[in-house]
Amino acid sequence: MHGKHQESEPYEVEWEIWVENRLGIHARPAAQIMNLAAQFDATLILEKDGLQANTRELLALLALDCPQGTRLVIKASGAEAWQAAQALAGLFARKFGET
Secondary structure: OOOOOOOOOOOEEEEEEEOOOOOOOOHHHHHHHHHHHOOOOOEEEEEEOOEEEEOOOHHHHHHOOOOOOOEEEEEEEOOOHHHHHHHHHHHHHOHHHOO
């Protein structure tokens, strides 16, 4: 990680992740995503097949319709974009505490 960012370097991160928990993104994981997003000074977007959902909007997350095996892209921007994307990817990796 480099020191200070230049103005020409936007604080933007894109990561590919997969939905691994058996039930996919239902209400409880969506609530966990929203709670995590609120902890960071960053805008977190989940994208599926060109459709985007702000991670602070429950209905938008549920509308993405993400069963197990769905490929998503995390798009993070803002002062804490890297930390936010890393935390969100970790939440998906832990399968939201489900199986």
